[in-house]
Amino acid sequence: MKKKDKTKKISEIFCQTMKLHKKTKLETKSMINTEKWDSLNHIRLILFLEEEFKIRFTPNQIEKMNSYTNVINTIDTLVK
Numbered sequence: 001m002k003k004k005d006k007t008k009k010i011s012e013i014f015c016q017t018m019k020l021h022k023k024t025k026l027e028t029k030s031m032i033n034t035e036k037w038d039s040l041n042h043i044r045l046i047l048f049l050e051e052e053f054k055i056r057f058t059p060n061q062i063e064k065m066n067s068y069t070n071v072i073n074t075i076d077t078l079v080k
Contacts, residue, residue: 006079009052010072017045030067045071053079 015022018029018036031037046062049055049071055078057065065071 001079003076006053006075007072010049010075013048013052014045014068014071017041017048026068028068032066049075055079 011026012022014020014026014029015024018034018041020026020029020034020036029037031042042062042065046057046065050057053075055075057074057078061074065074
């Protein structure tokens with residue numbers, strides 16, 4: 001999968017889960033500054049991403065996925 005396609009899909013899932021507008025600058029988003037990014041939506045995000053990319057995250061990876069950028073980086077290491 002091309003990086004651009006992968007990032008687009010992650011962005012769609014992220015926006016849908018966090019109820020953000022598609023034109024939101026996601027690179028600045030983290031658990032700290034995103035109102036809808038609570039523990040429940042974090043789990044939902046993880047589940048949607050695992051389903052979409054047919055992967056499984058470790059508990060350590062899930063814990064580190066606390067920003068949009070970290071989500072992208074984690075998925076990049078698992079999906080080539």
